[in-house]
Amino acid sequence: MVKIGVVGGTGYTGVELLRILAQHPQAELRAITSRKEAGMPVSELFPSLRGHVDLAFSDPASSALDQCDVVFFATPHAVAMNDARRLVDAGVRIVDISADFRIQNVAEWEKWYKVKHACPELIPEAVYGLPEVNRNAVRKARIVANPGCYPTAVQLGLLPLLEARAVDAGHLIADAKSGVSGAGRKAEIHTLFSEASDNFKAYGVPGHRHGVEIVECLARIVGSEIGLTFVPHLTPMIRGIHATLYARITRELDYQKLYEERYAGEPFVDVLPPGSHPDTRSVRAANTCRIAIHRPQGGDTLVVLSVIDNLVKGASGQAVQNMNLMFGLEESLGLTHVPVLP
Amino acid sequence: MVKIGVVGGTGYTGVELLRILAQHPQAELRAITSRKEAGMPVSELFPSLRGHVDLAFSDPASSALDQCDVVFFATPHAVAMNDARRLVDAGVRIVDISADFRIQNVAEWEKWYKVKHACPELIPEAVYGLPEVNRNAVRKARIVANPGCYPTAVQLGLLPLLEARAVDAGHLIADAKSGVSGAGRKAEIHTLFSEASDNFKAYGVPGHRHGVEIVECLARIVGSEIGLTFVPHLTPMIRGIHATLYARITRELDYQKLYEERYAGEPFVDVLPPGSHPDTRSVRAANTCRIAIHRPQGGDTLVVLSVIDNLVKGASGQAVQNMNLMFGLEESLGLTHVPVLP
Amino acid sequence: MVKIGVVGGTGYTGVELLRILAQHPQAELRAITSRKEAGMPVSELFPSLRGHVDLAFSDPASSALDQCDVVFFATPHAVAMNDARRLVDAGVRIVDISADFRIQNVAEWEKWYKVKHACPELIPEAVYGLPEVNRNAVRKARIVANPGCYPTAVQLGLLPLLEARAVDAGHLIADAKSGVSGAGRKAEIHTLFSEASDNFKAYGVPGHRHGVEIVECLARIVGSEIGLTFVPHLTPMIRGIHATLYARITRELDYQKLYEERYAGEPFVDVLPPGSHPDTRSVRAANTCRIAIHRPQGGDTLVVLSVIDNLVKGASGQAVQNMNLMFGLEESLGLTHVPVLP
């Protein structure tokens, strides 16, 4: 059994992580912290967990996180960076679902997250937790930077083309649509039901943190510069990300075959048959990314459709996938839920 | 392993049954029939099942259902009644998720379902599959009539009061709200997104089949006549039933304690603490009924709130619960999914 | 032209009031106040008003409200009561869309609204602005207490039966369902899209302010005591209230005819043909209440279905209807919008 601490269990990635861990055969939940809700039974805040999670939220200070094997941070950014040093020194491994260790370029990170990084010296050893790229490094990592939701959908959708140098890497377009849970469980007006329902809009067009993350990570993988126009949109659904990706062809290939071979052994990436249009509900509540590749009208532009559940493969599910790798468990252990449809 | 056939796997109770059975450790899916889709892989119609269900739909005629241990009917009404005789004679047990065996009074059934019953002689032995009432009978049944979705929520909500003869059984009110999936996966205008979204309405106020089912079953349980005003409503959500039940007090009791004791040993009925308001999402995709009981302003009217997922405890989950009982398995085997929230 | 001030234009009743007034041929908007947003153009906060409303929010202190003919309060409760004295003394008439003047029993009001009333001496002269009951009094009122959204739907649904003494007034049941905009435009977690979407729940079952309002007003109209069990529910739609009302018959009548005659001359109450089920979208964005009356299975319980748009007939539309009466305009002036469907 892996002894687990969860810091920040009151948000959507938190409750989703608890949902997954409560059904994971090797997970032993030791502590779920929340400064604000300390003392309240977790299942009082989230009645869906009644009978599944018996812990109460505890104060981070008194939670003996340093006696866990692994601590997940399901917090806003700029929390994990303050606790990382202490935990790592105590021999605890970290899966940070927030953004603190995702970007290696500290100056860039500080520019986009508007805060000084508290432990820049730990960033270089943090492993970007996209198992489809960094599986082996994740196994040995002390700190795993769990990818953002958009970056997961976009990178899995573009990787085969970029690795094969089949498209113009300098002019990629990622038009991404996210369910509202991606904005977190915070009291804000723009994500109220009466604002976000029956409505659709783009946001962050001038620039978005996840764009920077995608560009840095893809560039590292591909070994050359990446040019990306990234436009996120708020979609009136709870869960799900749909990335529609556009790339100009530079090299003729059997693109369908390219994708199928690239992801042949991957437990959580499903390349659909030619002509498919994956819908987000086909991965609802599951740790799967489904991808389809199109070449409309035989033109010179490829269109890749990539869908994930932003809270699972885009956050807490991928975090558990990383935990499985870190502790030598089967990679898909506790992650084989069938998507909930309808 | 229980060898299982599913008749009519193309609707919502069908795909939900497959979702549950695909994760059930003792279920061996042998055949999923559909006259219309015969030959098509199940996972082509429902991409959510890719990697989880490898069968194709097969024609009922050629599906060797008689070699199964149990056959589920996830069909519209008036299908199971035609196959029941043959299957029962072949030693196959039946869980009918449709309505064919729910009502013992044949004339009443024929009036509400507007068709002549094809095997009235089998009705008397059919067991109404509400385990919280008929657990032992279900264990030995050849035919289990799986309760309707509304009847499950309403009966579990009213049972303790009626068994205790604490309320006026002649003037019960059940104001019930259902998600749109309760109407099935049929091409109809009134359940189109553009009709049912951002909208709310009652239907069937003059009379509804489920009202008859509730009245007959409650009367049998309580042993006296039942008067019920039942008003169903179409709610703009996919899954979920919320029954708001009103009953006039005839006998003073500790009602909270009554409910807690009645359901103390039940794996799938959760009585909430005093003052609670269960929401439907707290049971989304799970086989649980959550109940709260109120006495507003200390008056003479009790208000009971009862929620289920109409496709799980209100249909396919309860069907598997019944299967577990019929085959001597642990009642909750394969049914302990944590609700999906948000 | 009626010179109009709006206090508190940043909420949903505020923006709806502006939508209606911007198209009203006799309305001259003089000031829209908001302490928080003072200086910001109204159409910057609500782009839907670009080209229709050119004012900026102004500070209440400097807004010369006392030079208006009428001031609408589209505020939370406990604001209007502080300004009423001054405005009335300046000869300004008031339509309070909030709750400050709805309940004549001050002690009761203070108990439910948990604040001391600032001008109890003005309450007796305030007219409860349900034109279908108080039309003449509204015409001469200095202060109109605009009814709550639930109270409007429930009272219009029950009035004919109570006036005719046709039902047991001591045991009424109002099971009411509201769209989320009824909770206002406030940053709160429970009305976030990811909380309220695809979900349904009751709230306030132990007691709700609107229950008290309904009981007091109905009692005054009918002249006898009222017993009411009122259960509100949060429904995943933006606008709309559906009240399902249950009443035990005490006197046989032609109920359909009773309703048709009671509301024969009413411009904004539409009694549907027998057997109808009004849906909330049939009044979306319009100042109409649609009502159907049923007697299920010929029993002793009547079921009345009453729908309104909570922001129009349940708030700002009714407020303008009252304004029209107060200033001798045609009652339906500027209020004949066709409902938006789908």
Place this chain on the structure above:
Amino acid sequence: MVKIGVVGGTGYTGVELLRILAQHPQAELRAITSRKEAGMPVSELFPSLRGHVDLAFSDPASSALDQCDVVFFATPHAVAMNDARRLVDAGVRIVDISADFRIQNVAEWEKWYKVKHACPELIPEAVYGLPEVNRNAVRKARIVANPGCYPTAVQLGLLPLLEARAVDAGHLIADAKSGVSGAGRKAEIHTLFSEASDNFKAYGVPGHRHGVEIVECLARIVGSEIGLTFVPHLTPMIRGIHATLYARITRELDYQKLYEERYAGEPFVDVLPPGSHPDTRSVRAANTCRIAIHRPQGGDTLVVLSVIDNLVKGASGQAVQNMNLMFGLEESLGLTHVPVLP
């Protein structure tokens, strides 16, 4: 008064047209035809029109459409083309909201609509009814081909850039998202609430009829070939189109100014201030197109955001705008509704 006939009033563009015409001061509705619903009062099918439209559906054969001044076709494609000859010969002018006269290239039209055109000889005189481009031609037209919903949003979004030859016209990308009402009021499974709600997907990626329409019309306007990758998506909202448009810069300009000047005199195109993100609800139920233009990170790709209500500016509102032009009325007569928000 303009005497008006509507062919096909049972769909969403039909009911929306009736909503608008019922409030139009110069519209006199003479006939609303429906073969299937002949005899049924329009307000029985659409209770939202009770009190606003008193006609019943009539059989097209007996509807004296040839005595109208104008006939609107709110039908599926391949209906208007059969009636056009006869009506035009009778001196009746036509606004075809369907697709029959939108594409000048008959072979192309027949390929995409999979039917032989019934009156190809009338196509050349049909005017493409985008007033922002063809205002004068519309005034004199006998047949107006009302643009598709996607084409309206996409063309209004791209026009200024193409007219100014500021971008690479051979590699345009239109990532468009539509509410479900765009699919019409037809009994189909994929647009059921339980399929389309809480879900998002692309469709028609290999090719879509509206792509062809956009390419032909833009090419005509610009006078050079157009290369467009057009990807439509189904979005869980009732109304609204959001087009996210990507174009590579070929000529440096003040793009904001370009847009503001191009649309300076347009009553129904609203260019938002720099940095804006229009949401679809800001035009809900109104005949407005709102546009914002961005240049993310100062790169070489422009992003234009263009929103309309697909049933209004994308269909019936634009049809009435065209009617106003055809009959010498003020262009915005009866079309100044304030958008409904929330």
